[in-house]
Amino acid sequence: MKQFIFSVVIFAVSLMAVQAQKIKGSDTVLPLSQKEAEMYMKTYPSETITVTGGGSGVGISALIEGTTDIAQSSRKIKFDEKQKIQEGGKTVKEIIIAYDALAVVVNPENKVKNLTREQLEGIFTGKITNWKEVGGEDLKIIPYSRETSSGTYEFFKESVLKNKNYKSGILSMPATGAIVQSVSQTKGAIGYVGLAYLNKDVKAINISYDKGKIFTAPSVTNAKNGSYPIVRPLYFYYVTKSEKSVRPFVDYVLSTAGQKIVNEIGFIAL
16 A cells, blocks of 8 residues: 555656646747747757747746646736736746737738738727728728737737727737738738748838837838837746756746847747
8 A cells, every 4th residue: 555655746746847847828929939839859858848828918827827838928917917916925027039020911912012000009999990091092991910918919019009998809829829810811901920930921011100210021021110109028037946947948048049049930039
């Protein structure tokens, strides 16, 4: 009987040793975390990391609940979220792992190439409803947004809409990939995605933050040199009690090898 109990204890300890680290949250950060985890596990075969999306808010909620080791986020943690973690007797650590430019995308058949920040504000708040109002054809504008749990939703509202509310009944999508798909299939559509999600199925719009004097394309180069205006940091959050277990992977992401992956995926290295 004693030997059986001893065997169970050994088995439980070995299970703990191979238990996967969990990363959850931002869909923007998702392709980066997935690639970083893949390369990290190739380098350290005994390590296991699982990465899932759902939105920045979802990831931070999971961190509060203790169901993820790292929350990946495309926005800063909110005061009330940090408070909930502190109420549980924990402190949270914030790490900037990369930067991202946010691209505004339309259907490739749309002839509009340039939009000012003010025009984007009008479109996403519902004041501008037809493409002919911004130099396009007579076609209804169909704006797509991320859902409210998304850090990208909040950053776009803050940076582009200047904290004005999105139009009532805007089409909210659960993931960035869903926005790309919807815009690619809908002629009058417009949406916003992280730079890493740009592909041939959608057309990126040149943006002006100086009322139309200069329009700049979303690219890593333009984000790095400061000419493209819609740029934000991307974060990892973890509780300090987990530092010993999560820090090796975090350090890998911040290393030369990890930052090389940042560039390869289409984000902006530190």
